[in-house]
Every structure is written in structure tokens, then in C-alpha cells.
Amino acid sequence: MKTLEIDNLLEFDKEHIWHPYTSMKEPLPVYLVESACGAVLKLESGEELIDGMSSWWCVIHGYNNPRLNRALKAQVDKMSHVMFGGITHKPAIELSKKLIKMAPMGLEKVFFADSGSVSVEVAIKMALQYSIASGRVRRNKIATISGGYHGDTWHAMSVCDPVGGMHSLYSGRLPIQYFVPRPSIGFGEEWCSDDFLPMIDLLENHHEELAAVIVEPIVQGAGGMWMYHPQYLKELSLLCKRYDVLLIVDEIATGFGRTGKMFASEWSGVVPDIMCVGKAITGGYMSFAATLATAKVADVISSGEPSVIMHGPTFMANPLACAVANESLLMLDESSPLPRIAEIEAIMLEELDKAKECANVKNVRVLGAIGVLETYSPVDMARCQEEFVKRGVWVRPFGRLIYIMPQYIITDDQLVKLCRALVDVANIDSVFQCSHEVR
Numbered sequence: 070m071k072t073l074e075i076d077n078l079l080e081f082d083k084e085h086i087w088h089p090y091t092s093m094k095e096p097l098p099v100y101l102v103e104s105a106c107g108a109v110l111k112l113e114s115g116e117e118l119i120d121g122m123s124s125w126w127c128v129i130h131g132y133n134n135p136r137l138n139r140a141l142k143a144q145v146d147k148m149s150h151v152m153f154g155g156i157t158h159k160p161a162i163e164l165s166k167k168l169i170k171m172a173p174m175g176l177e178k179v180f181f182a183d184s185g186s187v188s189v190e191v192a193i194k195m196a197l198q199y200s201i202a203s204g205r206v207r208r209n210k211i212a213t214i215s216g217g218y219h220g221d222t223w224h225a226m227s228v229c230d231p232v233g234g235m236h237s238l239y240s241g242r243l244p245i246q247y248f249v250p251r252p253s254i255g256f257g258e259e260w261c262s263d264d265f266l267p268m269i270d271l272l273e274n275h276h277e278e279l280a281a282v283i284v285e286p287i288v289q290g291a292g293g294m295w296m297y298h299p300q301y302l303k304e305l306s307l308l309c310k311r312y313d314v315l316l317i318v319d320e321i322a323t324g325f326g327r328t329g330k331m332f333a334s335e336w337s338g339v340v341p342d343i344m345c346v347g348k349a350i351t352g353g354y355m356s357f358a359a360t361l362a363t364a365k366v367a368d369v370i371s372s373g374e375p376s377v378i379m380h381g382p383t384f385m386a387n388p389l390a391c392a393v394a395n396e397s398l399l400m401l402d403e404s405s406p407l408p409r410i411a412e413i414e415a416i417m418l419e420e421l422d423k424a425k426e427c428a429n430v431k432n433v434r435v436l437g438a439i440g441v442l443e444t445y446s447p448v449d450m451a452r453c454q455e456e457f458v459k460r461g462v463w464v465r466p467f468g469r470l471i472y473i474m475p476q477y478i479i480t481d482d483q484l485v486k487l488c489r490a491l492v493d494v495a496n497i498d499s500v501f502q503c504s505h506e507v508r
């Protein structure tokens with residue numbers, strides 16, 4: 070595409086289109102993508118970028134994957150959508166079967182939602198309806214650990230990090246939930262039970278007000294890219310059982326192999342009462358998610374008032390989304406991604422380790438196909454992205470976090486190039502907002 074045409078499109082975009090978390094007045098620059106294939110994004114300007122973001126965790130089998138394309142096209146020729154009220158279809162039934170088989174044992178009731186945030190809303194509704202149906206109406210609050218991220222809709226937002234999230238902006242309007250400090254002991258560090266005391270304290274004192282505890286298992290994603298000790302989740306599961314408080318795990322970012330297990334809850338051997346999945350479920354083809362619950366949760370909700378789950382989106386169980394999800398999960402089943410994820414982890418460990426010598430980098434963390442450089446100062450996003458694009462990679466950092474979660478199909482060479490770009494850019498002082506003194 071000609072430079073003039075690109076400029077015109079970008080000019081219109083800047084004038085009229087909101088991007089995530091941006092100003093309409095002074096938006097950050099955006100890059101015009103023409104197409105994407107495998108682990109590569111192709112810009113209209115002709116540049117090719119190795120993708121380090123998997124389009125926010127969701128593309129795992131590569132862009133423009135022939136099998137996913139075929140599954141989607143075949144479904145289009147049958148039906149793109151039908152309502153789910155009073156109607157069902159094979160793609161939804163097959164997908165439910167696959168999810169139940171893959172998920173931690175006991176999660177066997179499936180609710181299909183249109184996005185991750187909606188699946189979190191549904192999970193919270195389930196928990197609240199569980200309280201109501203079991204005659205414990207005072208149990209109407211949710212507890213969580215700070216540093217979390219559960220989506221941008223209302224109740225999902227109420228359990229996001231109280232400082233980094235949107236609590237201050239909407240203070241007085243969001244439902245007030247209970248927070249304890251995030252686990253301080255990292256994955257791979259030595260467990261110390263003190264880390265869990267604040268949660269014990271909270272449940273001891275407030276369990277009669279709690280419908281559920283919600284957490285991202287093992288890896289807190291968009292709230293801070295923090296990886297915590299599996300024992301924490303194990304203890305949490307036991308504690309929730311003791312006080313008969315439901316445990317919701319939000320596997321939207323961590324599910325389908327990302328942390329090196331099919332679901333991150335498996336690191337702790339935990340079966341939650343309710344689990345949300347999304348993002349990678351369609352291989353990153355379209356927005357889709359599901360909330361899985363145990364038979365007990367479904368039973369209690371269905372036995373009390375109003376006996377039905379009060380949710381039913383227009384595009385519930387959309388057949389196109391189900392069809393592409395079926396193919397995506399079939400691919401995971403046919404050849405487990407876990408060995409490849411272990412290789413990706415090994416390469417990232419070796420390559421990102423070099424960032425430890427970099428004066429701007431405070432901490433390096435790698436788990437599964439997630440690699441994180443925590444820096445001392447927040448990045449200057451526009452500057453940082455410019456440097457990455459110059460190096461032929463696509464990375465979108467935030468705050469003090471420069472991180473990658475590559476697709477499982479990335480080649481070793483592509484991954485090495487990506488990691489080296491990360492270390493390179495972290496060494497450039499001018500990509501950070503403040504100078505070193507502020508440390």
C-alpha cells in the first residue's frame with residue numbers, strides 16, 4: 070500500500086476510532102496490519118513482525134491457520150448463527166464434551182458466553198444465585214487477591230486490582246469487594262505458610278458475607294504478570310471448602326497450555342467450583358468464552374429460587390465460534406502442546422536471563438510460554454513499540470512490564486529473535502519514562 074493511502078487510513082482512525090484504553094484527543098500511534106500468517110504480522114507498509122503477544126494470549130496455533138480456516142468456512146455454509154433458546158446444535162454439544170473432558174474433573178456443566186468478561190459476570194451470578202438458592206442471602210460479596218484482572222465489565226471490574234484497576238475512577242459506584250494482598254512468594258520459590266495468613270484472616274472473619282473467592286490461578290496476567298506459588302491455590306481451595314465458600318478460577322488467560330499445564334489449576338491439583346475459560350478457546354479466531362461449574366453448583370442453583378440461571382446472551386453458543394473452538398481443541402488433543410511449551414520455556418529462560426545484567430531490569434520471570442521483564446521505570450509505550458517494530462517484532466508492554474506470550478507454533482529462530490529484541494530494548498534508557506534516580 071502506498072504511503073499516502075496508509076497515512077489517510079491512519080488519519081481517519083486517529084480522528085474517529087477508539088482503541089483500548091486510549092484518548093480520543095492524543096491517541097498513541099497505531100500500526101496498520103494488512104494480514105497475518107503463522108507467527109508473523111504483516112504491516113501495510115510491507116514490514117513483517119514476529120508476534121510476541123499472541124494477540125493478548127489468544128492465538129496459539131498461528132494466524133491464518135488452514136485447519137481453523139477450514140472449520141470456520143464449513144460451518145458458515147451450514148449456519149453462522151441460530152438462537153440458543155429452545156434450540157441446540159452439534160457444534161455446541163461437541164464443544165461441551167471436549168471442555169468437560171479436558172477440564173479438571175468434576176466441572177461438567179457448561180455455560181457459553183460471548184467474551185471473557187461476560188463469562189466472569191456469569192461466574193459471579195452463579196455464585197450469587199448459589200447463595201440465594203441455598204437461603205444464605207447475606208453471602209453476597211466476592212473476595213479476591215489484589216493485582217488481579219478479570220475483565221472490563223461491571224462485576225468483573227470490581228474484582229480487578231483495587232489500585233491499578235478502575236476502582237478509584239468508579240469509587241462509590243462499584244460493588245465493594247474484599248481484597249487481600251497478592252501472594253508474595255513466587256512460583257519456584259520456597260513456600261512459607263505466612264503468605265496465606267491474610268486470606269485465612271479474611272475468610273475467618275467474613276465468610277458469612279462471602280459468596281465466592283475468585284482468582285487467576287498461578288499467573289496473574291494483565292494485573293501485573295505475577296506468578297505465585299501453587300501451594301497458595303491449594304490452601305485456598307481447602308479454606309474455601311472449610312467455610313463452604315465457592316472458589317472461582319479465572320483461566321481465561323492461563324487455560325489451554327499457556328503455563329505449561331493444560332489448565333493452571335493443575336499446578337495445585339485443585340478442582341474449583343466454577344471455572345472461566347476464554348481467549349485461546351477459539352485459537353484466537355473470535356470472541357468466545359465459557360463458564361464451567363460443578364454438578365453441585367448447578368444443582369443448588371436449579372433447586373432454589375428462581376431455579377434458572379439468569380443469563381442468556383443473543384450470541385450464546387454461536388455455532389461459528391463453537392466450530393472453530395472444536396477444531397482448536399481437537400488440535401490440542403491430537404498433539405499435546407505441552408512438550409513444545411516446555412521447549413519455549415527453556416529458550417526463554419536462556420535468552421531472557423541475559424536481561425538480568427541490564428540496569429533497567431528489576432526481575433525476570435518465565436513460566437510456560439510466558440516471559441516477563443519487570444523494569445524499574447514504566448515504559449514510554451510509543452517509544453518502546455517503535456524500537457520493537459524497528460527490530461521486526463511485535464511486543465506491547467504496559468507499565469513496568471515488558472513481556473511476551475508467544476504462540477505455540479513459533480519457531481525456535483523466531484523466538485530467539487523475539488527474546489533478543491526484548492533484552493535489546495530493555496537496555497535502551499530512552500524507552501523508559503523516568504531516569505534511574507527514581508528507583
Ligand SMILES: *Cc1c(COP(=O)(O)O)cnc(C)c1O
Nearest residue numbers: 184185186218219220290321322
Ligand atoms: C482477558 C481476560 C479477561 C477478559 O476477557 P475478555 O474476553 O477481554 O472480556 C478476564 N480474565 C482474565 C484473566 C483475562 O486475562
